[in-house]
Amino acid sequence: EPEVTQTPSHQVTQMGQEVILRCVPISNHLYFYWYRQILGQKVEFLVSFYNNEISEKSEIFDDQFSVERPDGSNFTLKIRSTKLEDSAMYFCASRKGGHQPQHFGDGTRLSIL
Amino acid sequence: ELKVEQNPLFLSMQEGKNYTIYCNYSTTSDRLYWYRQDPGKSLESLFVLLSNGAVKQEGRLMASLDTKARLSTLHITAAVHDLSATYFCAVDTMNRDDKIIFGKGTRLHILP
Numbered sequence: 001e002p003e004v005t006q007t008p009s010h011q012v013t014q015m016g017q018e019v020i021l022r023c024v025p026i027s028n029h030l031y032f033y034w035y036r037q038i039l040g041q042k043v044e045f046l047v048s049f050y051n052n053e054i055s056e057k058s059e060i061f062d063d064q065f066s067v068e069r070p071d072g073s074n075f076t077l078k079i080r081s082t083k084l085e086d087s088a089m090y091f092c093a094s095r096k097g098g099h100q101p102q103h104f105g106d107g108t109r110l111s112i113l
Numbered sequence: 114e115l116k117v118e119q120n121p122l123f124l125s126m127q128e129g130k131n132y133t134i135y136c137n138y139s140t141t142s143d144r145l146y147w148y149r150q151d152p153g154k155s156l157e158s159l160f161v162l163l164s165n166g167a168v169k170q171e172g173r174l175m176a177s178l179d180t181k182a183r184l185s186t187l188h189i190t191a192a193v194h195d196l197s198a199t200y201f202c203a204v205d206t207m208n209r210d211d212k213i214i215f216g217k218g219t220r221l222h223i224l225p
Contacts, residue, residue, distance in 0.1 A: 033212060042217045043156070043201065048210035055210040091156065095211060101144065101163070102205075102213055106155040 002026040004105035006092050012111045013082055021077045021108045023092030031095040032075045033102065034067065036060065038088045046090075049075065079110075087112045115140045117204050119216035127224050129191050134219045136185040136202035143180045144205035146213065147187055149198045156201070159187075192223045 005024045013019050025032050034046040047057040049067055064080045075094075079086055089109050093102040116139040126132055136145070144163055148156040160169045162178035162185060169176050173196065175188045185202055203215045 031210065033210075035213075035215075043203070043215040045212045045214065048212050050210060056208075056212060089155075093213075101146070101161045102211070104156050104158070109153075 002103075004092055004094055004103050006090075006105035006108050008108060009106065010109045010111070012113065015084055015112050016081050019079050019082055019110065021079075021090050021092075021110070023075045023077070023094075023105055024073055025075055025092070025094030026096070026103055027073070028096060029094035029103075030097045031055075031102075032067075032069070033093040033095075034077045035091040035093065035104075036088045037091065037107075038085075043091065046077075082110075082112045084112050086110060115142070115204060115206050115214045117202060117214050117216040119202055119219050121219060122217055123220045123222075125222045125224065126192055128193055131191065132189050134187040134189075134200055134202075134221075136187070136204075136216055138183045138185075138204045138214075140206075141180070141183075142204045142207050143178075144207065145178050145185045146203040146205075147176050147185070148201045148203065150201065150218070151198050159200075189221075194223050194225050197221055197223045 007022045032049040037043045047061045048055045066078045068076050089107045091107045092105045095102045118137045147159040160176040165180040167178045173190045178185045199218045199220045201218045203213045
C-alpha cells in the first residue's frame with residue numbers, strides 16, 4: 001500500500017538555524033498537511049496546502065514557517081530561525097480528495113539545542 | 114471551531130478487564146479516526162470511521178461512531194499489557210481543506 005514518507009526521522013539543530021523537513025506524499029494525492037506534536041501533548045494542525053498554495057494555517061504557523069511543493073513530489077516545511085519551543089514531532093499527511101481520509105507519515109522528530 | 118474531547122485522559126486498568134474510551138466532538142462530521150501512539154513513536158492508524166453507525170473491530174479493540182450524538186467510543190475487551198499506549202481520536206472538519214482536529218489523547222496503562 002502506498003505510504004507517506006518523511007525524512008529525516010530525527011533532526012538535531014542549533015537554535016537560530018534553519019531546518020527543512022521533507023515529505024513525499026502519496027503520488028495521486030492532492031491535499032497536503034503538516035501537524036506538530038510537542039512531547040506529551042496532542043497533535044496540532046499547522047497548515048494545509050492545495051493547488052500549490054496554502055489553504056489554511058493555524059496560529060502556530062507564523063512568519064518563521066513556510067511550505068513548498070518544489071518539484072511535484074516533495075512537500076517541505078521550512079522553519080527559518082528555530083527556537084527551543086519548536087522541538088516537537090512533525091507529521092506530514094496527504095489526502096486524495098473528495099473527503100477521502102488522510103494518510104500520515106511516520107514523523108520527523110526535531111530537537112532544537 | 115471544532116473541538117474534540119476525550120475521556121478519560123488517563124486510565125490504569127488490570128489485565129483482563131473491559132473498558133471504554135469516549136470521544137465527543139462539537140460540530141457536524143462523519144469522519145473520525147482512532148490512532149495509537151507508543152512513547153516517542155509515530156501515529157499508528159487503528160480505525161477510520163466514515164459514517165453514522167460505523168463499527169469496526171480489530172482484535173481486542175472495537176470502535177463505533179454515532180454522528181447524531183457526535184460521539185465515538187473505543188472499547189477494549191479483556192485488556193492485555195501490550196495495549197498500553199496513548200490513544201487519540203481525531204475528527205475531520207469536513208471543510209474544504211478537511212484538516213483533522215485531535216483530542217488530547219487517553220494514556221492507557223494496563224497492569225499485569
